[in-house]
Amino acid sequence: MDVLYFAWVRERIGLPKERVETSAATVAELVAELTAREERYALAFADLSALRVAVDQELADFEAPLAGVKEVAFFPPMTGG
Structure with a gap:
């Protein structure tokens, strides 16, 4: 699956995206x-x-199942403006 990182998460990890094989x-x-x-x-x-x-471009929680998922994205909370 593709794992995407945004904002400071990307900065800390040093990657915007990676392909991850996971169980x-x-x-x-x-x-x-x-x-x-x-x-x-x-x-x-x-x-x-x-x-x-x-998860697959839908907000989810950390207990969300990954079966069949193609993409997971991590990002800080969004702010209005």
Whole structure:
């Protein structure tokens, strides 16, 4: 699946997007796999309350299932303006 990173998440990880092979069943399990990779991922995902997630371009929560999902995106909360 494609994993996309936006704003400061992208800055901390150093990538805008990557292709990930995973056995994770939920977004939370995917985050755990990514966090275990390297410190830069651990820093980006250190405070999940400061992150939002979209699964196939639909806002979701971290317990969302990943079966059949093509894209997961992580980004900070959006602000109005």
